[in-house]
Amino acid sequence: MTPPRILIIGGGFAGVECARRLERRLGHAEARITLATPFGYQLYLPLLPQVASGMLTPQSVAVSLRRGLRRTRIIPGGCIGVDTAAKVCVLRKITDEIVTEPYDQLVLAPGSITRTLDIPGLAEHALGMKTLAEAAYLRDRVIAQLDLAASTPDARERESRLRFIVVGGGYAGTETAACLQRITAAAAARYPRLDPRQIKWHVVDIAPQLMPELGEKLGADALALLRARGIEVSLGVSVEKVEAEQVSLTDGRVLPCRTLVWTAGVAASPLIGTLDAETHKGRLVVADTMAVPKRDGVFALGDAAAVPDLAQGKDAVCPPTAQHAQRQGRAVADNVLARLRGRSLRPYVHRDLGLVVDLGGKDAVSKPLGIQLTGLPAQAVARGYHLMALRTGVAKVRTLTNWLLNATAGDDYVRIGFQARSPARLRDFEFTDAYLTPEQVREHVAASAIGS
Template sequence: MVKPRVVIVGAGFAGFHAARRLSRVARGRAEVVVVNPTDYFLYVPLLPEVASGILEPRHVTVSLAEELPGVRLVLGEVDGLDLESKTVRYADPTGAPGELGYDRLVIAAGSVNKLLPIPGVAEYAHGFRGIPEAVFLRDHLTQQIELADATDDQAERDALCTFVVVGAGYTGTEVAAHGVLYTALLQKRHPRLSEQRMRWMLLDVADRVLPELDERLSRTADAVLRERGVDVRMGVSVEEAAESGVRLTDDSFVPTRSLIWCVGVRPDPVVDGLGLKTDKGRLVVDEYLQVPGHPEVFACGDAAAVPDLTRPGEVTPMTAQHAERQGKQAADNVAASFGTGELRPYKHHDLGFVVDLGGTQAAANPLHVPLAGLPAKAVTRGYHLLSMPGNRIRTATEWLYDAVLPRQTTQLGVIPAESVPLDTAAPEHITRGRRR
């Protein structure tokens, strides 16, 4: 007897956990196939520590083959879904086209960089969505300080030592917080720069840092950033970017060679091609994570507008916490459609958030209890270790090494700037050099 096939598009937080749950609850009853551009799950929250040299890139990845036994992995970038013929179209890493039929489909394609029509941004800014971008940023920061050390032109040195982060959400805040500590470390290793100002700026059109989180977390993060000398400017963004620097919306010009784009994300464009109802680009689903009119199709994570049953009339935010739990619920509901268990609605109360601010600083509100400083740092690292599906010992060991040994600051030079363009739809796509 031919087993029904379940195809999962994407192996981010939602797709990975859907596949792992299905490999257990539907063992022997269905063929589970994951289509993903890479052979790993990426633990995105620790990318700022990769960019600042604390963690090695491989240690924030988890092998899909190792963690998903019994699940078939198809390396490829999905570029089309046909719900009528029940097929998934993709291109493999060599560019060769492929096609998969399915009996059940889980759309967990995740999100990509959000682009805004600002002149020069696509050409001169770099995003922060994956390992290539994190490794590039670490090399870039190191290179800027080394170039500054090599020049006697003060204006050029000032530009090289100025770093502009756009977007004061979760990612941008952590990048700025870790980045300012990393360049301070680099400065100590270059005596010629002992009197040089390392200028970091954090911009956002919002009225506060971390606008989507609790105000107490926002105040803690803002205070830490300002104490470290970060120029936090709310209500300000980039009006135009050029090779020599950026012009801001307050009409000031900032000479810089470093524009880091963290303004947010949008659902993967594969959702647009379905011709179905969306909510701000996210595919509309019901409380069971099913697509209306297509009971064999489920969607979860950033790609889906999932009704938030804890806040009637709203949809769940695009967070890893929701994506992980939605992936598990989607798996259970797929299994229920085969007769194992029963359909259940997705309902989850936020358990709080953690924000790692580098050094001994963090902001956290586990179970909505506000914490700052060392207690928050302990909770933050404990949360990440529990949430990571692999590499926990390696990660904890690297944290220990960073606490007792000098940090390595050499350039690897393996990711050229042209390989991480901001308009790349997803970080993994650089393996094919394709741009959307």
């Protein structure tokens, strides 16, 4: 008999952790594991702002899948549709070839995309910070603005090039603004024609508090750290319109600006919409075992699933964090094994380990196991946690070496010309328009069945 086919969609924290655990616990001929992901690496997303700032190289946060997965067949492509009735996924390979992949047990961990709003000019001009390519592009973009501002005699152009706006006062936005502000402040010494006081960073968020998950005290501490560095923070304010050379805010201000970074939350992968299943705020509704109701052999987890948070009580769902994704990956692997072996599934229950926010240099705020820390102790906890979370020894050594090198030798502020003359639209970096409708999925599956 053919061994059961386990198909995992997504190479992020949840999907990779699930594959690793299955490899360790499955008998050699007990099942076949396949992982579909467009990239050959697992992205360690929490350190992405440090890649954008040049503190870390891209390879430091791109953990090779083939270094850690030995038995898993890896398909280089993304899932663009699921037919749960036929038990088939439609995949688009990196060559744009569309293929179908059958399964017996399906693990959906496609992650999330940047959540956008219907703001004029946002889709055309905003930059994201969700992928490795976006981080690399953003670094090039920031350094290019310094180069161009230093070479122009036009004061208005210089002002617009030297103002950087980050929308979103969560972890991603706060860390991005903090890390990139440090490199522009340090780089100013290499530009004698620029006045460092002209370089302005601005964090904008509609919420009344910065990083509310940290609590009132640590959120206030983080706000004070940013403002002490000269970063302007506007709370209770949002963006009204984005243009090529200026940004309009809802409080009436119109700011000269050519670089707006949008980090105002995430939304579940558009793949979820192809299942025609029940959702909660865009995330796929699942049981506490992460099994999808009325979908035989399907599990969903991570950012794309509304996993019940039993530790928080009724109606609560787990937030889309790396910590939850990793733990859910292990729990789903155990439940897949239980289903294959005819055992009962177990609910997902967790204990929160706390939060860490690295603001670069000696600045950080952390809340490990409920203990509130700031400054160097918080920085030590934050970096220690990141080193522990990186899954391979090579990644740990590379990251630690990069930190030491950056601290001792600094940065050369070199841009590589990445997509210098191409648009940096969110949909191009995150492939948000690549998915099929439920009807198109069924058509592809039917055509594939006829062709075979």
